[in-house]
Amino acid sequence: MYLLYLDESGHAYDARTKFFVLAGFCIFERQTHWLESHIDPIAERFSTTDPRGIEFHGAPMRAGKEEWQGIKPADRVQAVVDILSLLADRQLKLKVFASVIEEEHDGSRRDRATKLRKRRERI
Incomplete structure (x- = not known):
C-alpha cells in the first residue's frame, strides 16, 4: 500500500x-521509516525537545512565522533546501507530482499540464 x-x-x-498549486508525493508504506530518519535530523536543528512538532510548510518558513519565528532566514532557507532534496533521494523512491492551475484573464482557470498535453497531441 x-x-x-x-x-x-x-x-x-x-x-x-x-495560481493554485496542488502537489504531493506518495511513498510505499514500508519506506516511511527511512523518510522519517532523513526528516528528523533536519527538524532536530530547530527543536531538540519536539522535532516531530516541526512542520515544514513553505509560507511560515519563508515568513518566519509560527514555530519558525526567531530562526535566521539563512537557516530557514537551508531547511527548505534539505527537505526538498529528499524528493530526489533515490533510496526513498518517492513518487512526486504537482498540478499548477493558472487563472485566465477572463476569470476562468485552466490546468497548465492539460493545456500542454493537448498541445503535444496536436503535434
Missing part, C-alpha cells in the same frame, strides 16, 4: 489568486 501526502497553495475559487 502507498501513503499519499497532498498540500495546496492558493485558493482555487478566489479570483485574487493567480
